[in-house]
Amino acid sequence: AQTVTQSQPEMSVQEAETVTLSCTYDTSESDYYLFWYKQPPSRQMILVIRQEAYKQQNATENRFSVNFQKAAKSFSLKISDSQLGDAAMYFCGSDAGGTSYGKLTFGQGTILTVHP
Amino acid sequence: EAQVTQNPRYLITVTGKKLTVTCSQNMNHEYMSWYRQDPGLGLRQIYYSMNVEVTDKGDVPEGYKVSRKEKRNFPLILESPSPNQTSLYFCASIGPQETQYFGPGTRLLVL
Numbered sequence: 001a002q003t004v005t006q007s008q009p010e011m012s013v014q015e016a017e018t019v020t021l022s023c024t025y026d027t028s029e030s031d032y033y034l035f036w037y038k039q040p041p042s043r044q045m046i047l048v049i050r051q052e053a054y055k056q057q058n059a060t061e062n063r064f065s066v067n068f069q070k071a072a073k074s075f076s077l078k079i080s081d082s083q084l085g086d087a088a089m090y091f092c093g094s095d096a097g098g099t100s101y102g103k104l105t106f107g108q109g110t111i112l113t114v115h116p
Numbered sequence: 117e118a119q120v121t122q123n124p125r126y127l128i129t130v131t132g133k134k135l136t137v138t139c140s141q142n143m144n145h146e147y148m149s150w151y152r153q154d155p156g157l158g159l160r161q162i163y164y165s166m167n168v169e170v171t172d173k174g175d176v177p178e179g180y181k182v183s184r185k186e187k188r189n190f191p192l193i194l195e196s197p198s199p200n201q202t203s204l205y206f207c208a209s210i211g212p213q214e215t216q217y218f219g220p221g222t223r224l225l226v227l
C-alpha cells in the first residue's frame with residue numbers, strides 16, 4: 001500500500017522568515033505526481049504546488065518551492081518570506097501512479113503557525 | 117465558475133439513520149473522489165470513480181457506498197451510520213495531472 005508520512009505535526013516560523021515542511025512517501029512506480037495542499041481555518045483545500053516525478057527540476061510557485069529527492073522519496077515544501085496568511089494545515093499527497101489514476105494518498109498534515 | 121459543491125455542509129444524525137451527502141462538479145471531469153479527514157490521520161480516500169458507473173475502493177471504504185449515474189454527480193451514502201463515521205468529508209473532482217479540486221467539506225456528527 002502507498003504511504004505518505006509527514007513527520008512534523010506542528011511547525012512555527014517568524015513572519016518574513018523561511019520554513020521547510022517535510023514529507024516522505026513510498027511508491028513502486030517510476031512516474032507519479034506529488035502535491036502540497038494548504039488548509040486554512042476555513043477548511044477549504046487549496047493546491048499549493050505540484051511536482052511530476054519524471055521532471056528533475058523542482059517545482060516553484062512564487063514563494064513556495066519544493067525539494068524533490070526521487071531516490072530518497074522525499075518531497076519537502078519550502079515557504080520563503082512567510083506571511084501571516086500562510087498559517088494553515090499543510091498536507092502532502094502522492095498519487096499511486098501507473099494505471100491507478102485518481103487514487104491518492106495524503107500524509108497526516110503539518111500545522112504551520114506564523115508569528116508576527 | 118469551476119466548482120465542486122457538497123450538500124449538506126453540516127449534518128447531525130443518529131446511529132443507523134441512512135444519509136446521503138451529495139457532490140456535484142461542473143468541470144466535466146471523468147474522475148471524482150471522496151475523502152474523510154480526521155485529526156492526526158490526515159485525509160483518507162474512501163472511494164473514487166473513473167467514470168459513469170465505474171468506481172473503486174480507496175483506503176477506508178467500509179461502511180460507505182457510492183454511485184456514479186451521471187458524470188457530474190458522485191453521492192456518498194452511509195446506509196447505517198455509526199459514531200466512528202463522525203468526520204469531515206470532502207468530495208473532489210480530479211482534473212489534468214491528477215489535480216484535485218475539492219468541495220467545501222461536509223461536517224458530519226453521528227450520535
